[in-house]
């Protein structure tokens with residue numbers, strides 16, 4: 001048997017990028033031989049094994065044929081006769097279809113090195129269209145390597161468009177989609193992921209609520225970029241520049257969905273978009289089965305981001321309601337993430353990327369003041385049950401009033 005490094009490990013080494021996980025392909029071997037050498041099978045009917053020591057993935061060279069809709073609709077053919085070239089041709093991008101042996105000799109039948117140099121993301125063969133997940137994968141690689149100057153080949157984008165129009169994207173499971181989406185959002189330029197999905201018509205299928213924001217104007221005074229879709233891309237860009245966690249990036253993507261529902265005659269104003277957007281945010285959350293912390297933050301940011309921007313003008317009682325809504329006493333981190341998302345929203349506007357955002361420290365200070373109200377003295381006065389809750393609220397309100405006065409003095 002012959003063993004080759006493939007995929008990301010070869011690609012990233014050639015790009016001079018750090019290699020994290022290594023994928024291997026094994027040519028000329030049978031399942032029985034792999035098991036005899038101590039490799040552990042990954043699944044019952046999938047020719048992929050884990051190395052007994054390193055735990056890295058070793059896949060038998062295989063060919064694939066599509067036999068139905070979605071990812072389940074694949075039949076694999078793995079046998080010792082399948083050649084390296086046959087295995088490489090089923091891969092998504094030419095830059096991912098280069099193999100390397102232990103002497104560093106490259107096998108590159110589909111000219112991946114040429115595309116690496118030309119900074120092109122190009123599909124290997126028409127079989128690309130057999131797995132709709134590849135649309136998301138290509139967009140994710142575009143987000144990752146945009147900084148190096150990569151872009152999607154026009155003919156690949158065209159195939160992605162056909163796939164998006166064919167209805168195949170709807171066959172993707174929430175789990176597979178979310179895995180790509182969440183990884184893409186954590187790349188250096190997550191806005192490129194959304195842009196590429198939009199360019200090929202996939203955004204309209206996957207997240208029509210986000211797609212609908214393009215072409216919707218906002219007041220120029222607050223939003224020099226005017227277009228709500230462009231604003232959303234900028235907010236996402238800021239969230240990556242500021243190294244925000246996934247929760248914040250997800251909330252950034254979805255914070256303005258309500259603006260897509262504003263009747264045209266009300267443009268460019270979007271009264272109450274925070275509320276109209278909530279059911280859309282919920283729908284997107286549920287469509288991809290986003291993790292609970294992502295879902296929660298997206299809804300809270302959607303509902304309260306304008307409160308964040310108006311923090312310094314909020315009445316003490318409104319400030320208190322805001323802090324209570326976030327349960328800032330038990331979930332201080334979540335409120336920090338809310339503040340971060342609001343700040344990204346404020347900076348994700350043309351020409352305002354460097355603006356200061358005093359609201360952030362003001363909100364942090366308010367949270368601190370409210371959290372510092374002690375329960376013990378109230379217990380000593382004999383408050384308990386709902387009355388204790390009320391007394392605590394009164395004390396916090398008092399503290400916030402003092403905080404607000406001191407801040408405006």
Ligand code: ATP
Nearest residue numbers: 006007008009023090091092093096097131133134
């Ligand atoms: P990463 O750095 O994200 O791990 P990668 O290219 O190694 O990038 P993997 O998901 O680890 O991506 O897959 C390893 C290789 O398997 C890819 O480079 C590609 O050749 C192939 N591959 C993975 N998923 C698909 C797919 N859905 N369609 C076609 N080829 C795929």
Ligand code: MG
Nearest residue numbers: 007008021023
């Ligand atoms: Mg990999």
